[in-house]
Amino acid sequence: MDLFGGIExxxxxxxxxxxxxxxxxxxxxxxxxxxxxxxxxxxxxFFQKAATQGRTLKAIGVSSFGPLDPHPTSPKFGYVTTTxxxxxxxxxFVGRLHTTxxxxxxxxxxxxxxxxxxxxxxxxxxxxxTFIYLTIGTGIGGxxxxxxxxxxxxxxxxxxxxxxxxxxxxxxxxxMCPYHGDCxxxxxxxxxxxxxxxxxxxxxxxxxxxxxxxxxxxxLGIVNFIVTLxxxxxIMGGGVMDQHHIFPLIHQEVGSLLNAYIxxxxxxxxxxxxxxxxxxxxxxxxxxxxxxxxxxLTIG
Amino acid sequence: MDLFGGIExxxxxxxxxxxxxxxxxxxxxxxxxxxxxxxxxxxxxFFQKAATQGRTLKAIGVSSFGPLDPHPTSPKFGYVTTTxxxxxxxxxFVGRLHTTxxxxxxxxxxxxxxxxxxxxxxxxxxxxxTFIYLTIGTGIGGxxxxxxxxxxxxxxxxxxxxxxxxxxxxxxxxxMCPYHGDCxxxxxxxxxxxxxxxxxxxxxxxxxxxxxxxxxxxxLGIVNFIVTLxxxxxIMGGGVMDQHHIFPLIHQEVGSLLNAYIxxxxxxxxxxxxxxxxxxxxxxxxxxxxxxxxxxLTIG
Numbered sequence: 075m076d077l078f079g080g081i082e083x084x085x086x087x088x089x090x091x092x093x094x095x096x097x098x099x100x101x102x103x104x105x106x107x108x109x110x111x112x113x114x115x116x117x118x119x120f121f122q123k124a125a126t127q128g129r130t131l132k133a134i135g136v137s138s139f140g141p142l143d144p145h146p147t148s149p150k151f152g153y154v155t156t157t158x159x160x161x162x163x164x165x166x167f168v169g170r171l172h173t174t175x176x177x178x179x180x181x182x183x184x185x186x187x188x189x190x191x192x193x194x195x196x197x198x199x200x201x202x203x204t205f206i207y208l209t210i211g212t213g214i215g216g217x218x219x220x221x222x223x224x225x226x227x228x229x230x231x232x233x234x235x236x237x238x239x240x241x242x243x244x245x246x247x248x249x250m251c252p253y254h255g256d257c258x259x260x261x262x263x264x265x266x267x268x269x270x271x272x273x274x275x276x277x278x279x280x281x282x283x284x285x286x287x288x289x290x291x292x293x294l295g296i297v298n299f300i301v302t303l304x305x306x307x308x309i310m311g312g313g314v315m316d317q318h319h320i321f322p323l324i325h326q327e328v329g330s331l332l333n334a335y336i337x338x339x340x341x342x343x344x345x346x347x348x349x350x351x352x353x354x355x356x357x358x359x360x361x362x363x364x365x366x367x368x369x370x371l372t373i374g
Numbered sequence: 375m376d377l378f379g380g381i382e383x384x385x386x387x388x389x390x391x392x393x394x395x396x397x398x399x400x401x402x403x404x405x406x407x408x409x410x411x412x413x414x415x416x417x418x419x420f421f422q423k424a425a426t427q428g429r430t431l432k433a434i435g436v437s438s439f440g441p442l443d444p445h446p447t448s449p450k451f452g453y454v455t456t457t458x459x460x461x462x463x464x465x466x467f468v469g470r471l472h473t474t475x476x477x478x479x480x481x482x483x484x485x486x487x488x489x490x491x492x493x494x495x496x497x498x499x500x501x502x503x504t505f506i507y508l509t510i511g512t513g514i515g516g517x518x519x520x521x522x523x524x525x526x527x528x529x530x531x532x533x534x535x536x537x538x539x540x541x542x543x544x545x546x547x548x549x550m551c552p553y554h555g556d557c558x559x560x561x562x563x564x565x566x567x568x569x570x571x572x573x574x575x576x577x578x579x580x581x582x583x584x585x586x587x588x589x590x591x592x593x594l595g596i597v598n599f600i601v602t603l604x605x606x607x608x609i610m611g612g613g614v615m616d617q618h619h620i621f622p623l624i625h626q627e628v629g630s631l632l633n634a635y636i637x638x639x640x641x642x643x644x645x646x647x648x649x650x651x652x653x654x655x656x657x658x659x660x661x662x663x664x665x666x667x668x669x670x671l672t673i674g
Contacts, residue, residue: 141637156637193393205528216602220520220527227504227520227604228638235601235635237594239539239556253635258537294537301535302516302602304527335553337441338528339457 078371079124079131079178080363081117083107083138083167083354084185085212087160090117092124092131093364097196099357110154111163118174134171135181135366137188137359140215141169144183144226146373152182158252179373181366183210186217186231187224187353188362189310191308194219197353202306206299207352208233211312214259218303227280234259238294245270245287262291264314271347280319288314289323296324296349297331306340325351378656378671379424379431379478380663381417383407383438384485385459385512390417391425397610399657400429408452410465416475416617434471435481435666437488437659440515442467444483444526446673452482471512479673481666485509486517486531487524487650488662493609494519495665497638497653502606506535506599507652509612510592514559518603534559538594545570545587562591564614580619588614589623596624596649597631604639611652624649 075094082089084107091102102118107113121131141157143150152168169179183191187344190207193199199207208216216233218225227230235257240249247270249256250263258265267275271284278284296308313322325345332341340348350360375394382389384407391402405422407413421431441457443450452468468480483491490507493499499507499519502562508516515534518525525531535557540549547570549556550563560566567575571584578584596608625645632641640648652658 202464204525218602220525221523223521225504225520225604228600228606228640229636231602231604232601232636236598237539239537251473253633266502298536298598299602300528301532302518304525304529304531307526331537331554333553334527336532340528 076132077129077309078364078367079121079134080360080367081134081136082185082188082359082363083113083136084359085139088113088117089360090120090152091360091364092129093361094120097192097197097361097364099360102360109161111242114167114170118171120365121175131175131178131367133179133181133279133367133371135188135363135368135370136167137183137185137366138167139361140184141229141232142182142184144187144224144230152180160284167339179370181368181370183224183366184215184230185359185362186215186216186219188366189311189358190217190219190309190362191365191369192358192362193352196361197358198309198350199307199353200277204303204305205307205309206233206303206305207309207311209312210262210310210314211264214295214312214341216299218305220303220315233295234263234300236295236298238291255320258291258295262288262295267314272370275314275317280317285317285320286323289320289327292320293324293327293331296328300332300336300341307347308349309352310349311358315351318351321346321349321351375462376432377429378664378667379421379434380660380667381434381436381438382485382488382659383413383436383658385439388413388417389660390420391660391664392429393422393661395668397492397661397664399516399664402660409461410436410467410470414467414470414672418471421475429665431475431478433479433481433667433671434475435488435663435668435670436467436471437483437485437663437666438467440484440530442482442484442530444487444524444530454479455591465603467566468671478523479667479670481663481668481670483524483666484515484517484530485659486515488517489611489658490517490519490609490662491524491665491669492658492662493652496661498609498650499653504603504605506533506603506605506607506609507609507611508609510614511564511612514563514595514612516599518605520603533595533599534563536595536598538591538598558591558595562595567614570673573619575614580617585617585620586623589620589627592620592625593627593631596628600628600632600636600641607647607651608649610649611658615651618651621646621649621651
């Protein structure tokens with residue numbers, strides 16, 4: 075049975091796992107993200123120990139916070155590049171893995187492209203070829219599979235930074251993105267909810283007006299992604315989306331904003347199956363990393 | 375020498391051409407778009423006449439205004455579907471061609487996906503795998519090649535309908551999209567310029583404030599497409615973009631809005647090569663249709 079290593083490198087925690095080609099996780103560890111040296115070394119030690127116990131890997135996949143370089147032919151492939159996260163700028167993540175495991179193919183992509191790939195293989199995006207995975211949490215990120223492959227293009231999508239209408243009379247909160255102020259992330263990430271209402275989102279009652287406003291901004295972002303990418307489904311994960319009562323609000327608002335312009339039954343009749351939570355729950359990230367490992371093995 | 379037929383079906387005019395596998399046009403006609411019967415029959419007659427003169431086609435491609443159904447496996451493949459254009463709703467475009475030319479493969483896609491494909495084969499998108507083609511004219515449309523193939527997904531992109539911030543104090547024009555009011559198309563298409571300033575765009579001097587405002591809205595749209603799709607280039611055609619003096623305004627505004635968030639030299643250092651006019655000029659559309667014909671032949 076082929077085994078693959080997956081590393082989900084998040085801003086606050088690392089998840090490392092060993093899984094099969096069918097997405098079954100055999101072993102997993104989680105620990106807080108610290109320095110690159112320490113965080114990556116612990117992942118390496120985990121895989122080395124597994125190997126001594128007979129769990130030899132065919133490939134490793136890394137899904138990481140970014141920005142990063144996902145282009146295999148680029149000199150900076152495998153680097154976390156211009157991240158503001160202290161100590162992590164210009165970290166050669168894949169290089170460190172290659173030093174210890176010179177014979178293993180290593181896949182590398184954004185956390186959200188990785189999660190999208192995981193959902194594509196084993197979750198709620200099976201059988202689709204073009205869809206989006208969004209995470210709404212400390213930040214807002216989006217990954218996409220288009221025509222069956224993760225989108226990289228110039229670099230990789232940075233969907234959280236999409237600009238949306240912001241009615242300052244109705245919502246005077248100026249937004250908190252250090253680059254753009256009131257882009258989607260600036261208006262609708264978890265910390266923006268907390269800053270606007272002066273209390274943490276999970277403490278706001280489901281009927282608090284915070285949620286209608288949050289759904290409004292998220293729906294504006296979604297509508298922009300729909301008209302740009304024409305996704306067959308939109309998967310929404312992340313801490314904010316653990317408030318499941320927000321999904322129906324989003325469904326209604328997306329329909330209202332599109333105003334029946336996109337004549338697709340998936341949107342007009344079944345929007346509750348169109349904008350959905352992840353199928354893989356809190357394993358979406360690390361399963362995505364395992365999917366990246368498999369892809370790396372296939373590509374060579 | 376293999377020959378291909380191309381039909382560019384526009385809202386106001388048809389362009390039909392016969393071209394080679396290298397994008398050389400041998401023969402071309404242009405005429406106003408009228409009813410589906412008449413417009414498509416003239417295209418058919420053009421190809422039939424060419425055949426009697428020894429110009430036998432290997433395949434036909436159609437790039438059309440939409441919305442339309444570009445999915446070869448769909449029962450409505452080849453239809454112009456829910457278009458508001460009088461007489462054209464539910465037009466089986468490809469079916470009419472098949473009746474006359476039962477043995478010819480027929481490719482079918484949006485005008486903007488077609489133009490993108492033409493630029494990919496023979497224009498300013500050669501060697502890229504992920505880019506966008508926008509047209510700014512009577513309406514605003516966008517097509518995209520991602521991972522080397524036109525984007526369809528749920529249907530096809532409808533980029534003109536992206537939502538952007540609209541400061542009503544600075545620009546009280548309410549927008550003119552019948553579905554969305556002040557989406558990008560509602561604020562920045564050619565007729566919106568005319569309605570806002572009470573004169574046709576081409577009569578406005580290059581230093582008229584209309585152009586800075588137009589560039590502002592187009593740049594907002596572009597920034598949204600960049601963060602969503604991560605294109606390696608953005609090609610901008612259509613009647614409004616014939617005012618070439620608007621390109622430098624757009625370049626400056628895109629840079630300013632992104633605020634150095636996307637660390638790519640293509641944007642930070644060479645934006646004049648990143649947002650560019652079409653390489654194929656006013657033949658982009660029909661060459662795109664010829665490229666669609668070639669693709670149809672290859673796919674089967």
